[in-house]
Amino acid sequence: MGRPRTPxxxxxxxxxxxxxxVDEQGEFSVPQxxxxxxxxxxxxxxxxxxxxxxxxxxxERICEAIDSATLDAGPWxxxxxxxxxxxxxxxxAHPRVIPLLMTSPVRAxxxxxxxxxxxxxxxxxxxxxxxxxxxxxxxxxxVLGSALDLAAPETMWELREETPTPQLARALAAVGxxxxxxxxxxxxxxxxxxGRTLLARTTP
Amino acid sequence: MGRPRTPxxxxxxxxxxxxxxVDEQGEFSVPQxxxxxxxxxxxxxxxxxxxxxxxxxxxERICEAIDSATLDAGPWxxxxxxxxxxxxxxxxAHPRVIPLLMTSPVRAxxxxxxxxxxxxxxxxxxxxxxxxxxxxxxxxxxVLGSALDLAAPETMWELREETPTPQLARALAAVGxxxxxxxxxxxxxxxxxxGRTLLARTTP
Numbered sequence: 001m002g003r004p005r006t007p008x009x010x011x012x013x014x015x016x017x018x019x020x021x022v023d024e025q026g027e028f029s030v031p032q033x034x035x036x037x038x039x040x041x042x043x044x045x046x047x048x049x050x051x052x053x054x055x056x057x058x059x060e061r062i063c064e065a066i067d068s069a070t071l072d073a074g075p076w077x078x079x080x081x082x083x084x085x086x087x088x089x090x091x092x093a094h095p096r097v098i099p100l101l102m103t104s105p106v107r108a109x110x111x112x113x114x115x116x117x118x119x120x121x122x123x124x125x126x127x128x129x130x131x132x133x134x135x136x137x138x139x140x141x142x143v144l145g146s147a148l149d150l151a152a153p154e155t156m157w158e159l160r161e162e163t164p165t166p167q168l169a170r171a172l173a174a175v176g177x178x179x180x181x182x183x184x185x186x187x188x189x190x191x192x193x194x195g196r197t198l199l200a201r202t203t204p
Numbered sequence: 205m206g207r208p209r210t211p212x213x214x215x216x217x218x219x220x221x222x223x224x225x226v227d228e229q230g231e232f233s234v235p236q237x238x239x240x241x242x243x244x245x246x247x248x249x250x251x252x253x254x255x256x257x258x259x260x261x262x263x264e265r266i267c268e269a270i271d272s273a274t275l276d277a278g279p280w281x282x283x284x285x286x287x288x289x290x291x292x293x294x295x296x297a298h299p300r301v302i303p304l305l306m307t308s309p310v311r312a313x314x315x316x317x318x319x320x321x322x323x324x325x326x327x328x329x330x331x332x333x334x335x336x337x338x339x340x341x342x343x344x345x346x347v348l349g350s351a352l353d354l355a356a357p358e359t360m361w362e363l364r365e366e367t368p369t370p371q372l373a374r375a376l377a378a379v380g381x382x383x384x385x386x387x388x389x390x391x392x393x394x395x396x397x398x399g400r401t402l403l404a405r406t407t408p
Contacts, residue, residue, distance in 0.1 A: 163317060168320045187391070190394035191395070193394055
């Protein structure tokens with residue numbers, strides 16, 4: 001289980017290299033990291049807790065870019081909205097890492113602490129404890145789906161004469177640029193509105 | 205630009221192989237498809253419109269599994285909810301293809317037709333034309349984020365003694381199994397609620 005014995009610099013370089021690989025090819029391997037850094041594969045394993053440890057280092061790196069101070073500034077709806085925007089921006093910088101992180105358990109201490117603060121925010125606001133994780137996870141699904149959408153091409157629908165789609169054409173013309181932001185804001189407003197409804201039921 | 209000149213069977217085999225590769229490794233290449241099928245790379249190109257054509261074949265294949273008849277039945281909110289559930293299930297079977305499809309323009313005729321129907325549903329329901337794409341895209345962000353979440357491990361947060369997160373522990377215990385579904389339903393209800401609000405403003 002080799003705990004890291006070396007300076008942070010080395011783990012940082014391994015993390016940076018793993019992220020570069022995932023950005024380029026959607027995946028990484030420890031031998032690939034070693035090759036890029038010009039070291040033996042075994043040396044990489046001296047610095048990290050295996051492949052899973054590298055995944056957690058990437059998670060920690062990306063989550064450092066989320067402004068978690070948003071979670072302390074009050075009322076819950078403004079805080080959640082600010083957190084969601086910052087969360088989306090952090091992952092939009094590395095869209096291809098999203099599937100990797102979403103399908104691997106969260107172990108990074110700093111990331112667990114950020115969840116603790118998000119849960120605390122909603123409990124303090126008066127949400128029923130059973131409503132908290134569905135709201136946070138629903139928000140994350142939206143945030144990460146939207147982060148992927150930010151990496152989409154400007155023209156996402158290529159309409160074709162041989163497939164007439166006049167209503168789609170009208171709807172696309174009506175929204176124009178800022179399509180991804182308008183979608184995120186609409187869905188986020190919906191989720192926060194749902195939260196308000198739940199809260200009104202919980203605290204009569 | 206070689207238009208397909210061969211029976212559907214061959215394009216179907218290319219699509220199946222590309223999907224297998226993406227399911228396994230998050231990516232595919234035309235030479236890899238050729239190797240798996242035991243043919244020359246050039247032969248693959250005879251059947252499809254290049255790499256982008258294969259991406260569109262994968263999109264078409266996955267979207268065939270969406271029950272688009274949901275878009276024709278009943279009030280818009282029930283229709284959107286049924287479509288979203290079917291859409292999520294189709295992509296949950298191939299989570300690793302999601303980033304690839306979300307970052308490549310939609311050209312597949314059958315998929316464009318499905319968008320046309322979704323837009324038509326919302327226009328008929330009375331939505332302002334500028335509200336339609338943000339709602340559909342917000343729904344897709346949620347659907348695809350949630351499809352990735354369905355591929356997450358049962359225990360997504362591995363709490364650690366050395367990082368006390370008592371509120372997170374309580375919130376996780378309160379939701380239990382069905383976490384991903386509860387999150388999707390909460391966010392979907394929020395989005396549909398937002399739609400109702402928009403509609404009430406549009407049709408006074």
